[in-house]
Amino acid sequence: MRRNLHLLAAVLTICATATAFAQKHTGGSSPPTAPPQKAAAPTQPVVPVSSGMGAMQFSAVNYGVPAPQSLARQLEAEDDRTRSASLAAIGAPGQYLQRGHIPFAHSIQLDFVALGNTDELDAILTVELDQHLVSAILMPDNGNWKRIATMVFPTPFFDPTTNPGTFMRTARSFSQPNRYLAIYHSSMPGQNSDYAENEAQVRILNNKAVVTISFISSSRSCVTIPAAASKPAKSGCEILQRWLQADPSDPERRFILVTGSGRLNEKEMTDVLNKARFFQTTRLRTFTCQPYIFSDVTEHYEPMANASPCMVPPAK
Numbered sequence: 435m436r437r438n439l440h441l442l443a444a445v446l447t448i449c450a451t452a453t454a455f456a457q458k459h460t461g462g463s464s465p466p467t468a469p470p471q472k473a474a475a476p477t478q479p480v481v482p483v484s485s486g487m488g489a490m491q492f493s494a495v496n497y498g499v500p501a502p503q504s505l506a507r508q509l510e511a512e513d514d515r516t517r518s519a520s521l522a523a524i525g526a527p528g529q530y531l532q533r534g535h536i537p538f539a540h541s542i543q544l545d546f547v548a549l550g551n552t553d554e555l556d557a558i559l560t561v562e563l564d565q566h567l568v569s570a571i572l573m574p575d576n577g578n579w580k581r582i583a584t585m586v587f588p589t590p591f592f593d594p595t596t597n598p599g600t601f602m603r604t605a606r607s608f609s610q611p612n613r614y615l616a617i618y619h620s621s622m623p624g625q626n627s628d629y630a631e632n633e634a635q636v637r638i639l640n641n642k643a644v645v646t647i648s649f650i651s652s653s654r655s656c657v658t659i660p661a662a663a664s665k666p667a668k669s670g671c672e673i674l675q676r677w678l679q680a681d682p683s684d685p686e687r688r689f690i691l692v693t694g695s696g697r698l699n700e701k702e703m704t705d706v707l708n709k710a711r712f713f714q715t716t717r718l719r720t721f722t723c724q725p726y727i728f729s730d731v732t733e734h735y736e737p738m739a740n741a742s743p744c745m746v747p748p749a750k
Contacts, residue, residue, distance in 0.1 A: 478740060506544050510542070517537075525581065541561075542560070543558075556574070557571075587601055608689060627654065646734055647678060673698060724740065
């Protein structure tokens with residue numbers, strides 16, 4: 435009887451081992467009863483929908499300068515050497531520092547605003563010269579002042595669409611609503627009423643000026659398709675507007691870069707209002723969104739995913 439029990443135990447052990455072995459399978463094979471395996475979806479690299487500052491040139495420096503009010507006065511001084519020194523202090527291009535051609539500024543704009551994290555106000559001194567707009571970012575430094583960056587945009591004085599007010603404005607920071615940022619715009623014309631406008635947002639972080647994000651904020655591209663044998667000539671303009679806004683789900687950490695696109699048909703192109711921003715905004719038909727998050731490491735807005743159609747709440 436005891437021998438039979440030993441034989442029964444051995445049989446049960448062998449059966450259990452065989453069953454366990456049958457249930458094991460590698461990633462390349464599955465038992466008939468297992469659900470079909472899904473191939474892993476290839477991941478696409480996340481890329482910014484748009485970047486770059488167009489014709490704007492940004493340079494970060496650390497250069498001691500007079501107080502902003504003094505610099506503004508020196509830019510209007512009668513003495514060439516005083517004006518030359520003040521132009522050099524704000525980072526004006528070298529062509530304005532040559533002897534015999536030290537220009538007077540056409541206009542000067544001075545803003546005091548909290549761009550950084552200190553309790554002191556920083557300064558933005560924007561100057562309109564013959565062929566450039568120059569904007570110097572200044573910050574207080576133990577009772578003195580230093581220039582930490584300059585944004586330069588090559589544009590002729592006689593261009594009626596550009597001036598210090600259109601070039602630079604301030605707005606509250608999304609990530610720190612009690613602080614501000616400097617928003618710079620440049621617009622470059624093309625053929626057939628084309629243009630491309632770039633935006634760059636600047637903050638002072640860790641005592642240095644940084645461009646936290648830049649993108650094409652508006653563009654217009656017009657084309658005329660020649661007439662074919664059976665089709666008449668056709669004209670139209672592709673328009674685009676782009677802006678950064680806070681994500682309502684987490685407005686101090688997550689942000690959305692929205693791209694609105696549309697088209698002006700041949701009749702709308704001849705409308706006297708066709709170049710107005712509001713007129714173009716009403717023609718936007720397609721909207722895509724790309725989520726961003728502000729990185730404390732890179733001091734920049736970083737994309738979290740690729741652009742996709744925006745979620746629109748259902749109509750009630």
